[in-house]
Amino acid sequence: MLDDRTAVEQARRGDERAWRELYERHVDLVFRLAIRVVNDRDVAMDVVQEAFVKASRSISGFRGDSSFKSWIASIALNEARSWHRKRSRERQVSLDSVPEPEAMERGAEEVMSDVELAGRAMDFIRTLPAQQRDAVMLRTTEGLSYREIAAIVGSSEGSVRVSYHHGMTKLREHMKTVLSSGTGDSIRT
Amino acid sequence: MSDKSVHTDHPNDLLPGYARGEASSSEEIERHLGGCESCRLEVELLRALAAPVEAMSDIERRRVYQTFEGRRLAGGGGRPGSAWLRASWRAAAGIALVLTSVGVLRVVQIGSTVDWDPDAALAGFVDDLADLDLSEGEVRMALGVGLIDDPTLDVPWDEADVGELVLPWEQER
Numbered sequence A: 001m002l003d004d005r006t007a008v009e010q011a012r013r014g015d016e017r018a019w020r021e022l023y024e025r026h027v028d029l030v031f032r033l034a035i036r037v038v039n040d041r042d043v044a045m046d047v048v049q050e051a052f053v054k055a056s057r058s059i060s061g062f063r064g065d066s067s068f069k070s071w072i073a074s075i076a077l078n079e080a081r082s083w084h085r086k087r088s089r090e091r092q093v094s095l096d097s098v099p100e101p102e103a104m105e106r107g108a109e110e111v112m113s114d115v116e117l118a119g120r121a122m123d124f125i126r127t128l129p130a131q132q133r134d135a136v137m138l139r140t141t142e143g144l145s146y147r148e149i150a151a152i153v154g155s156s157e158g159s160v161r162v163s164y165h166h167g168m169t170k171l172r173e174h175m176k177t178v179l180s181s182g183t184g185d186s187i188r189t
Numbered sequence B: 001m002s003d004k005s006v007h008t009d010h011p012n013d014l015l016p017g018y019a020r021g022e023a024s025s026s027e028e029i030e031r032h033l034g035g036c037e038s039c040r041l042e043v044e045l046l047r048a049l050a051a052p053v054e055a056m057s058d059i060e061r062r063r064v065y066q067t068f069e070g071r072r073l074a075g076g077g078g079r080p081g082s083a084w085l086r087a088s089w090r091a092a093a094g095i096a097l098v099l100t101s102v103g104v105l106r107v108v109q110i111g112s113t114v115d116w117d118p119d120a121a122l123a124g125f126v127d128d129l130a131d132l133d134l135s136e137g138e139v140r141m142a143l144g145v146g147l148i149d150d151p152t153l154d155v156p157w158d159e160a161d162v163g164e165l166v167l168p169w170e171q172e173r
Helices: A006-012 A016-038 A041-061 A068-096 A103-104 A114-125 A130-143 A145-154 A155-183 B002-007 B012-019 B025-036 B037-049 B056-074 B081-109 B118-132 B135-141
Strands: none
Touching: A006 A016, A006 A041, A006 A068, A016 A041, A016 A068, A016 A130, A016 B056, A041 A068, A041 A114, A041 B056, A068 A130, A068 A145, A114 B037, A130 A145, A130 A155, A130 B037, A145 A155, A155 B012, A155 B037, B002 B135, B012 B025, B012 B037, B025 B037
16 A cells, blocks of 8 residues: 555556545545535535545645645635535525524424534534634544644644634534523524 | 633633543543533534544445546546536547447448458547547546446446447447
């Protein structure tokens, strides 16, 4: 098995085996990032495909200052953001007057499962400003360090740390509201 | 305990690691969690968010790879479902034209007394493909690598090659 550095060297020369190794090694991370941003399995697979195609087009300019993992993750994140921005613009118009379906369907006494809790949290994370969203998502779902996140988003560690804390503060407040309303007030049955 | 009273002591930076069972100072964190509702909520959230998402299946991974590989060999152009798809259909149409012409030749040959020469026909087929000026990626796409939607027709890695094409005269054998 090739290490990433060697695989990248060979991939630059168009070696199919090297590309396959890079793909096999990093496709799961790329897919997880994509699906967490776009929240759609088919779109996430398109994002994966597009990320690797873009990587293949740009590999000659990849200097190796960061790891291939960070590089491909940053490409995937950009692709996913791009799709998400486009989708958000479309939804803004069509959903302005529609109440949240979860709020209408949930029973007041219903206990929120971990899956639902994560779903609610991710829904909110997707609405955060991009820097906060990326920092919170990469740290909470992938367990990446501030340094790794900085390499992916092309920012400084300090900036990522600030973005993460701002994002998490908003997320905590939002989830407190969601959880408290889940046992009483604003949740309709 | 009020969150505000211990605000400066919140171990927020350590909570993601703790939620994943990776923190080295878990006793200290647990002491804090005992009196801090805000951090307990955060840990609960972090654990929920860290739950794995359903990964791509082997078939999905292969299909995405095959499409990526086809596009890479074609020069990385197009997008899924748009220009890329049109390019693959252009290639498919071109190859279909060549195959049809080979088939017509075969019919003519059957009607004559001259023996059919598969090697010569294959050479002509390859020449015709060359005349179409298709890239290897376009040929691969046109031949189904990256276009196959039915899992039962999925092409195994080692067979995903133009050489596996069954030509008309081979089907008749």
